[in-house]
Amino acid sequence: MIHFIVATHGPLAAALLESSRMVYGDLPCVHAVCLTEQAGIEGFRRDFSTTLEAASVNADGVLVLCDMQSGTPWNVACEAAFSPHARPPVAVVAGVNFPMLLQTDEVMMACDVHHAAAHIIELTLPTLVQAKRVDTAQTDDF
Template identity: 35%
Template sequence: MRQIVLVSHGTMAEGLRRAAEMVFGSLPDVRHVCLSEDKGIAQFEAELSAVFEGLPGGEPVAVLCDVNGGSPYNTSLRLLEQMGRLETASVVSGMNLPLLLVLLMAEDSGRETVKAAIDGARDSIQMFEPRQEDEDEEL
């Protein structure tokens, strides 16, 4: 079973989910919680706790975070540890759309699946380099 939770500062987590829905349609196994300026950390923590509590017990969960060491990341780790779910969770920082798309094509959210998805997402980060045309070359 696949369970994915997206957490971020601002609306990044919501935006990634919406972008993934453009590719896959409805994603009932993906949840998101955003830490915004108008929402304090206590409210964010309560919302994230409710999401974690609503996940099937014993099933692996992939928690994708925007920044390593940020409030969403740290809150995720703390809550998962308090709930006794840290051993079955894969908490990943640096989330991006390619990472999410690869995970959505997988059948589960286990640790090995997440590691493979991270490798694939790393390869997706590239910079365009314009080709240098030779002066004698015709277009």
């Protein structure tokens, strides 16, 4: 089973998790860790380490969903992912969004965290859409 950490700048991770509970219900095995100005980078590093330890319990892997590539949450997560001592294995994906978070339920039963990372990206890509004007009237029929 794959466990998840949502790691972001500011309170975004906690807000995404709170919003997901409103729409989807509880997402088991999903943790949030937030970089705050008060705690700074070293505080985030400590919080991430504690969260990773908790997320690793009974996990085949931990998938970290970061807000953006190359920021502090990404860098700290990658340090963990590329450590030769990482047990269970850790994978890192940038670009976390609400649909991606809801897709964690679809990939959590995987055993390979790197396969789960690729699959969650595959599942999330179709949710990235631009609204376009429709020239025909839509009915209320489903």
